[in-house]
Amino acid sequence: MMMGLVIIGAAIITGRVIRMFKSAAGTMRGIGVGIAVGIAAAVFAEKAMDNDRRLRRNANRAKRAVTGMMDEVGHLVGIGM
Helix, strand or coil: CHHHHHHHHHHHHHHHHHHHHHHHHHHHHHHHHHHHHHHHHHHHHHHHHHHCHHHHHHHHHHHHHHHHHHHHHHHHHHHHC
């Protein structure tokens, strides 16, 4: 009787550990794909900006706008806490 419970408990723990590792592997795969896409986008954007002054100027304006918006959100969250 006791041995059966030990075997069932070991099977449950083993299943949970395997599921945890599969979840971690999926997360790591997603992070890897995100990094690869980010690097490819950065290389493409850098090549495009080298050849187009107007694109570079618009990208810098967008970057400043997003940075400003994130600062404002940070201030609002800081005030709320």
